[in-house]
Amino acid sequence: MPENPNKPSAPVHFIRAIIEEDLKTNKWGGRVHTRFPPEPNGYLHIGHAKSICLNFGLAAEYNGLCNLRFDDTNPTKEDVEYVDSIMEDVRWLGFSWDDRLYYASDYFEQLYDYAVQLIKKGKAYVCDLSPEEVRQYRGTLTEPGQNSPYRDRSVEENLDLFERMRNGEFPDGSRTLRAKIDMASGNLNMRDPTIYRIKHATHHRTGDKWCIYPMYDFTHCLSDSIERITHSICTLEFEDHRPLYDWFLDQLGVYHPQQIEFARLNLSYTVMSKRKLLQLVQEKLVNGWDDPRMPTICGLRRRGYTPESIRAFAEKIGVAKRDSVVDVALLEHCVREDLNLRANRVMAVLRPLKVVIDNYPEGKVEELEAVNNPEYPGAGTRKLPFAREIYIEQEDFKEFPPKKYFRLAPGQEVRLKHAYIIKCVGVVKDDKTGAVKEVHCVYDPQTKSGESADSRKVKGTLHWVSAAHAKTAEVRLYDKLFTKPDPDEDGDFKASLNPNSLEILTSCAIEPGLADAKPLEHFQFLRHGYFTVDPDSRPGNIIFNRTVSLRDTWAKVEKKEN
RNA sequence: UGGGGCGUCGACAAGCGGUAAGUCACCAGCCUUUGGAGCUGGCAUUCCCAGGUUCGAAUCCUGGCGCCCCAGCCA
Numbered sequence: 001m002p003e004n005p006n007k008p009s010a011p012v013h014f015i016r017a018i019i020e021e022d023l024k025t026n027k028w029g030g031r032v033h034t035r036f037p038p039e040p041n042g043y044l045h046i047g048h049a050k051s052i053c054l055n056f057g058l059a060a061e062y063n064g065l066c067n068l069r070f071d072d073t074n075p076t077k078e079d080v081e082y083v084d085s086i087m088e089d090v091r092w093l094g095f096s097w098d099d100r101l102y103y104a105s106d107y108f109e110q111l112y113d114y115a116v117q118l119i120k121k122g123k124a125y126v127c128d129l130s131p132e133e134v135r136q137y138r139g140t141l142t143e144p145g146q147n148s149p150y151r152d153r154s155v156e157e158n159l160d161l162f163e164r165m166r167n168g169e170f171p172d173g174s175r176t177l178r179a180k181i182d183m184a185s186g187n188l189n190m191r192d193p194t195i196y197r198i199k200h201a202t203h204h205r206t207g208d209k210w211c212i213y214p215m216y217d218f219t220h221c222l223s224d225s226i227e228r229i230t231h232s233i234c235t236l237e238f239e240d241h242r243p244l245y246d247w248f249l250d251q252l253g254v255y256h257p258q259q260i261e262f263a264r265l266n267l268s269y270t271v272m273s274k275r276k277l278l279q280l281v282q283e284k285l286v287n288g289w290d291d292p293r294m295p296t297i298c299g300l301r302r303r304g305y306t307p308e309s310i311r312a313f314a315e316k317i318g319v320a321k322r323d324s325v326v327d328v329a330l331l332e333h334c335v336r337e338d339l340n341l342r343a344n345r346v347m348a349v350l351r352p353l354k355v356v357i358d359n360y361p362e363g364k365v366e367e368l369e370a371v372n373n374p375e376y377p378g379a380g381t382r383k384l385p386f387a388r389e390i391y392i393e394q395e396d397f398k399e400f401p402p403k404k405y406f407r408l409a410p411g412q413e414v415r416l417k418h419a420y421i422i423k424c425v426g427v428v429k430d431d432k433t434g435a436v437k438e439v440h441c442v443y444d445p446q447t448k449s450g451e452s453a454d455s456r457k458v459k460g461t462l463h464w465v466s467a468a469h470a471k472t473a474e475v476r477l478y479d480k481l482f483t484k485p486d487p488d489e490d491g492d493f494k495a496s497l498n499p500n501s502l503e504i505l506t507s508c509a510i511e512p513g514l515a516d517a518k519p520l521e522h523f524q525f526l527r528h529g530y531f532t533v534d535p536d537s538r539p540g541n542i543i544f545n546r547t548v549s550l551r552d553t554w555a556k557v558e559k560k561e562n
Numbered sequence: 563u564g565g566g567g568c569g570u571c572g573a574c575a576a577g578c579g580g581u582a583a584g585u586c587a588c589c590a591g592c593c594u595u596u597g598g599a600g601c602u603g604g605c606a607u608u609c610c611c612a613g614g615u616u617c618g619a620a621u622c623c624u625g626g627c628g629c630c631c632c633a634g635c636c637a
Contacts, residue, residue, distance in 0.1 A: 011576070011584080039637050074636065131635055138633055142564045145633090176635055186565035188633055197635035216637045237631055240566050261567085263630095268573080274637095316585060318575050320568095323630055327573045330586045340599060375599065406597065415595050449595065461595050485573095527596050554597045 013319040015054070015260055019062060019231060022258075028230040032064030035229050036090065037220065039071045040082035040204075042274040043289040044089045044297045046310070046331070047265040053314035054262070055233055056095035067227055068097035072105050073219045075203035083204075085289070089297040094307045104219050105205045107226055111214045112166070114222060114252055115177055115195055119158045123251050124195060125151055126161040127178045134176075137183070138191055144184035145191045151180060165198055168211045172198050177212075181247060189244045193217060221245035224257045232259040236321065265317065266325040268485040270295045271493050285497060286481070292545050293481040293501050303478065304522060304532030304547030309338040325486070332548045339522055339530045339547065344372040344379055347417065347463040348525040348544070349509040350475055352391035354467060355408075357422060359442045360388040365466075368449065370418040382513060386419050389467040391509045393527075396462050397439055399427060404557055406460035408439065414460040417526060421447040421458055463526040470509035474543045476534065477503040508544075515542055522547070 012020075022028055034055040038048065059066035068090060072078050090097070118124035127150045129137060139145030153161075162177055164170065177196035185191055195218045200211045221244075224232045239261045249256045266272060271280075272295060280286045280294070289296050292303035300310065313334040317326050366386045373379035392408065401409035408414050413423045420443040428438040447456060479501045487493040517523070519535040529549035537543045 013575090037637095041637080071637065077636075134635075135633075140564085140633060144564085173635065178635095188565075190565095191633085194635050199635085213635095215635075220637085236567065238637095240632055242566090263568090316574080318585095320575070322568055322575090324574060327586065330574070333586060336598090345596075345598095374596085404597090417595060419595095421595095458595080460597080463596075524596085524598080527598070529598095550596075550598050552597075557597080 011315075011318065014321070015058065015231070015233065015262065015319055016061075018258075018260060019058065022230070023062065031230050032059055032062040033066070033228060033230045034059050034064065034233060035067040035069050035224065035227060037069045037071045037223070038086050039074070039077075040079060040086060041074070041077045042082060042278060043085050045272055045274075045277065046267060046295045046297070046300065046313075047272045048089075049093060049297060049310050050265040050314050050317070051233070051235075052090055052093055052095060053311055054319060056090075057311075057314075058231070058233075064230075065100065066095070066097065067100040067102055067229070069102040069223060069227065070104065071216065071220060071223070072103055072203070072205065073213050073216055075199060075201040075213065078204055080204050085298065089301075092301060092307055093297065093310060102223075102227065103205055104214075104223050105203060107219070107223055108206060108210060108214070110226065111219060111222060114248075114254075115162065115214070115218070116159065117252060118179065118195070119162060119177075120155060121251065122155060123180050124158070124177055125153050125180055126158050126165065127151070127176050127192075128174070129176075131173060134194075138188065139183070141188070147183050148178070148192065151192070162196075165196065165212050166210070168200065170198055172200055174198060179218075179244075179247070181244075187240055187243055189217070189241050190247070193244060217241055217244055218248060221248055221257075221259075222252075222254070225249060225255045228255055229257040232257045234259060234261055235264040236261050236323075261321065262319050263321055263323055266323075267295060267331065268325055268328045269480040269482050269487070270328065271482070271487050276493055279494075285494065292476070292478050301520070302532075302535065303545055304339075304520070304530060305335050306338050306342075306522070309335040312338065328480070335530065335548050336551075339524065341375050342373075343522040343524040343530055345370075345374070345524045345526050346514050347384075347465055347511045348473070348475070348514065348528065348531075349391045349393055349463065349465050349470075350505050350525075350528065351394040352465075352470075352507065352509045353394045353397055353436070353439065355390050355392050355397075355422075355439045355441055355464070357388050357390070357441050357443050358425065362388055364388065365468075368418050384418060384511060385466045385469040386416075387466045387468055390416070390464045391467055391470060392439075392462050392464050396460075397424070397436065399436060402558070402561065404561075407462060408441075408460070413458050414462050415447075415449075415458045416464050417461050418449045419464070420444060420449070421456065463528075465509045465511050467509075469512050471512055471515040471542075473508045473510045473514070474541070475505045475508045475531070475546065476543065477505065477546045479503075510542075517542065524550075 036052050036055045056066045127148045137146050176194045178192045181190045183191045194215050196212045199213050242259050290298035290302045313331050367383040368386050369381050370384045371381050397408040408424050410424050415421050422441040422443045424441050426440040427436050430437050481501050482496045483498045484496045487496045517533045519533045521533050523531050525531050530547040531544040534543040534545050
């Protein structure tokens, strides 16, 4: 595969700057140790890809390590289906965690001990308030909260109660373990946050061993500490939680990673929240998590995106603290740039129109040589059958051509890619509908592709497929899933779903060699775009997904003329 | 009337007191047997606003304004 000569050198964003400074001052003894910590409650999307590329990328760049850790502290929402898909997606993106696969649930015993330590220090207590009461005691954004009546229980009583919580003596929701911090803090996270809650639920890894589960805030910072993470990179909304993490770590006197927050990715014309994506799947508004219209990693993979293009995208969008929405056109640019170099060009006629070349001998078949990829000579050439009857694209012929239309029209000449120049001499129409059924042309034998006898210039070049040799294929054309840059604009993202986001074409004519392409192989359909073979393809019934169309200046001209 | 962040081109994003990088998008031209790709050029006298400090401010100071996040026993 050719190297992209335009590969940009990595820009120094603020996190790189922090790491380089830390390396210079030897803050972590030269170590860079990050982690990607997903909760296994959904499929990964392009926003996670940004985080994955950041965490694994930084580690690789600075000779460090990056762990994969599942933050699996809520058994009622998590599932092994998700842990499997997450591992597959991270691997596919091109990253490896070697033997550093961890689960927060591996630390449950250790975490329990930490909680006991807090109780012994008088820094945590068992609270009997109901969820509603806790909310009332919490106060509001502008008013301080009130202390729980259970806040001053003795260490002995707390120890006893907490142990009995673990032993399953109390029902769900009846009690919690809370940190004793400050009910008047302006930061609500510091108003005696919950550390443990009772959930008599089966965990996907620990089974029924536990009926109390630690909360995310407690678990996350301590898991990072246990793994001796140097840079705990997370998104902006956790900035408010940092004081709480600092408090836990300091009270316990344990290893203290440095947390750095960055802005999560938003992409135009799509939604990124797990809740909304789950809704699209559950309500069958799309065909599953890997529907090629989804911004999920598996959706993008099935759509034909490459790991390289996603990594390039992650690099190009940068890393900062400002809320932003990246134009989906940048993502599309990244796949085009990658696929332009690696995808073989092939000919596929999506909406066939028959062309008969009147002066071409009946029964004759020529094998024409075609270059596979002009951007990469190493891709070689292939033979293409040419005969008297061929298919061209319906939109490549117009009986009454508009201005600047360089394609086929009565009396007009075009080049057939890799073949001859032909001239339109007549049309056959359907008696009833008046639609053009067939176009008649004559060819000039002197204009065979690659033979220098002729230097005639024609404005247009069309792709084509020999009618007798063509194979049939199904092609799925995808458009944006939503009609608005911000689907959430007026609070109802489903209202802005694009009814035309999928168009299925079932009678496409493809060049013969394409019929046995392998799933996820990438091609450029000449003059159309980049396509990949859908994994649902079966022998004799091949399906192609359009990854992205080619830039289409004619479409722009056409639009402007109107 | 709480706490935490953030405001640089249509969209991302550099810049860290010495006179506004780069990318996408867009526009124009060249080139082309893909109306693709490639190439060339254009695209912020100005950095949310107002004052101030300075020979000099996007960068420092003061005061405004705007946007985002937080009141799960979710993560």
